[in-house]
């Protein structure tokens with residue numbers, strides 16, 4: 408696969424190679440980033456086909472009728488939904504296991520993950536209001552509190568002394584927390600004095616090889632967000 412450029416409606420399906428794992432993705436999608444983080448963490452070989460989500464090819468919709476990335480494909484196997492793809496990869500490639508082996512711990516992590524939905528919703532709310540809607544900002548902070556408390560109790564990572572699946576599931580939106588501060592100076596979605604332990608976690612996450620491999624810096628996220636908000640998402644930004 409030679410290009411990371413996104414494939415639009417009229418493009419041909421890039422030739423499949425027997426046995427090769429393929430990820431259909433979009434470079435700035437936080438959900439697809441979850442799958443990319445797991446692939447990187449486990450050092451799994453795969454190829455990427457980026458999709459133009461404004462003009463989806465039929466061959467993409469054939470694979471996921473919901474029309475969403477990420478999608479994984481290998482021979483006759485096709486999977487979508489970020490959490491499902493990550494769990495599948497963790498089961499099929501057991502090296503560097505990410506889901507806790509203790510069923511109780513895994514269940515506790517999934518409860519935390521359920522709470523994360525509110526962080527995501529409130530994050531987009533603050534982005535849309537540029538942090539000017541104080542109520543939305545307060546709601547974001549409220550939804551982040553269980554995570555501040557959990558990381559304080561658990562240690563360096565949500566997995567304790569090493570990253571676990573939940574760290575990667577929630578990371579992509581923390582990577583994007585700085586976007587609003589650039590667009591609206593003076594607004595800080597994650598003030599260090601309010602979230603000292605999450606702030607420290609963000610710093611250690613940034614040094615993980617999987618995060619380094621999949622992350623964009625804040626100015627790039629800002630540029631992509633501006634193109635998206637203007638109704639013309641630039642999926643090929645920087646290529």
Ligand SMILES: N[C@@H](CCC(=O)N[C@@H](CS)C(=O)NCC(=O)O)C(=O)O
Nearest residue numbers: 436437438460474475476477488489
């Ligand atoms: N629940 C899905 C959400 C995936 C998702 O929303 N992906 C976005 C890109 S970030 C997408 O494909 N959007 C295309 C569309 O809405 O048409 C998952 O976890 O995989």
